[in-house]
Structures are given as C-alpha cells and as structure tokens.
Amino acid sequence: MQPFSPISEFVARVPPFVKVLVLVGAVSFVAIFAFNVAVGTVLGYSIFALLCGSHLFMHGSHADHPGHKTTGPEQQEDLRAAELKRDRTEHHTGC
16 A cells, blocks of 8 residues: 655646746746846746747647547557548549
C-alpha cells in the first residue's frame, strides 16, 4: 500500500498553464528586485513568453492530425490505410 500524499496529488492536478504562469511570475519577480530590470521591460518580455507558451499549449494536442486524436501505433496505421484508400477512391471516381 502506498502512503497517501496530498501534496503530490495536488501538484499532479495543477494544469500545466498555471505552472508556467507561476514560473513566469517568479522569474519576473527576481528580474525586477534582484537585477533591477525596468518593470515595463519585464512586462513586455513576460507577455511575449506567455504568448509563445500559450501557442505551444494550443497546439499540444495536434500530434496526430487525422481526426485530431492521440492514438496508439496500431490505430495510426489503420487511420493511414483508411486515408490512403479514401484518397485513391476519390481520385478514380472523378474520371
């Protein structure tokens, strides 16, 4: 039996985007107070970092474009075969 750890369970349930927000906030805090970087500069780079990060999260589920689902290797082969068959029939029916 594994010991119950509410902290590790809570950290596992925190969405990745929140983790990135906390990281950007911590880096911003250190930049402003430890390295005396201007607040406007930190805000500009923080917004840019958040835009890039949100773009990565937005496209994170697009690993398999047929159907936009994550599938196993066997299902991927089936999808590819079905797509090839569909392409061949569409090509020949137009003649």
